[in-house]
């Protein structure tokens with residue numbers, strides 16, 4: 444694999460950029476792998492990358508039914524932050540935040556991680572109490588966050604309407620929060636994993652598991668059987684469907700979550716702005732589009748589209764808070780299927796089937812944790828025992844009652 | 858966005874309704890003998906099917922009453938609406 448650099452850019456310019464090496468191979472599946480990862484989203488690809496580069500396991504396949512990042516990874520609003528309430532979450536999302544900082548260099552691929560600052564607005568006394576409680580908890584966990592007065596918010600976002608329907612009483616700012624380019628994260632991990640020996644197999648759907656005496660031995664796919672000593676399922680919204688194939692149920696429900704982007708305009712929003720009480724959040728992409736996120740539909744569905752009443756709700760809030768945008772036109776709208784747990788925390792876990800692991804339940808907010816999730820999941824698969832950071836996120840917590848309740852930190856804002 | 862037929866009021870806009878998830882989950886009667894796994898299963902674990910889903914709705918901004926619906930979660934097509942206490946229509950799988 445040739446490295447990307449300023450020199451390779453110049454070299455390829457001489458042949459009019461016609462001879463760039465393909466970013467990853469497209470191999471036929473082997474008969475058997477040490478580890479098969481089901482799902483070629485960011486989390487699955489990151490898992491494969493860390494297995495191959497850190498755990499010494501290179502006989503790995505990632506099996507994706509569509510195209511890489513075609514699930515929630517390529518559909519999300521790309522917000523990265525780690526300002527969660529509980530210690531377990533701080534460890535997990537903080538771990539991801541550390542990895543984001545050096546990710547482009549590690550992968551030799553520009554994932555465009557942009558720590559442009561993330562504002563969590565408070566619109567009511569209740570919101571103020573919530574951000575103060577969370578802000579202080581985060582601070583004790585060594586994660587940066589600052590309280591802003593309304594004046595400081597006005598200084599950062601001069602065009603925001605601070606009074607009226609959604610008055611701004613204060614905000615919590617995480618300066619290292621921001622965005623990253625979602626496709627680049629999938630492609631960067633894919634390219635680096637491929638270079639380390641991982642087989643990436645697209646257009647291949649897993650249709651069943653081979654299970655002998657309670658141990659998984661392989662997967663059935665649309666391209667035949669593929670043997671595996673260990674299987675990691677990282678299929679987001681379809682995790683319940685996968686679990687049913689393996690003979691158990693998950694503490695998950697799948698909902699559509701949608702987002703929309705506007706026509707591109709000159710730079711105007713230079714941070715990410717969200718609030719828990721208002722079902723709309725906003726940032727601006729490097730192309731100039733306003734990227735607007737909404738809340739999920741409140742019914743189970745696998746249809747990858749959202750309902751119109753949510754769009755209306757979202758845009759009324761945007762127009763109310765940012766009168767400047769009332770005449771903007773929206774270009775595109777789409778949905779993804781998010782797998783939601785009751786405590787709004789992920790599931791990184793063993794299952795009732797031996798050597799079959801699940802990494803799911805990231806719901807509306809897992810993009811930000813892609814590096815951390817892949818890293819701890821890879822180490823868990825390699826050791827046959829859950830990594831210390833992953834252990835509290837076992838699916839057993841729904842039996843024991845040891846939930847990691849992040850409802851307040853992630854209910855609306857992603 | 859759906860059109861939903863409340864068994865009492867007839868066809869209305871989805872925004873008048875609220876969905877309450879999987880239907881026909883009976884509260885266990887032997888709670889004293891249940892272990893953690895059985896409780897966990899009752900409280901948190903769901904079928905979350907891709908296909909025909911039997912689910913509970915309330916008509917919040919209408920009559921306020923509960924009812925059940927059968928909907929194909931792969932297409933969002935409603936297959937049936939029925940009152941609490943009634944059994945789901947028998948031929949649902951065929952429709953999907």
Ligand SMILES: Cc1cc2nc3c(=O)[nH]c(=O)nc-3n(C[C@H](O)[C@H](O)[C@H](O)COP(=O)(O)OP(=O)(O)OC[C@H]3O[C@@H](n4cnc5c(N)ncnc54)[C@H](O)[C@@H]3O)c2cc1C
Nearest residue numbers: 482484485486508514515516519520522649779809810811
């Ligand atoms: C509109 C929207 C906005 C969001 N905004 C944010 C945000 O701002 N910040 C944030 O942190 N998170 C956000 N999220 C959540 C985030 O997108 C997800 O948590 C994260 O991307 C999940 O990554 P993943 O790799 O686990 O899943 P995915 O990217 O969904 O990958 C799962 C893959 O599994 C494949 N698959 C499924 N079934 C099979 C099968 N049988 N065989 C083979 N392959 C299969 C799918 O095709 C898919 O590619 C948002 C989500 C949505 C939908």
Ligand SMILES: [Zn+2]
Nearest residue numbers: 863866916920
């Ligand atoms: Zn009614």
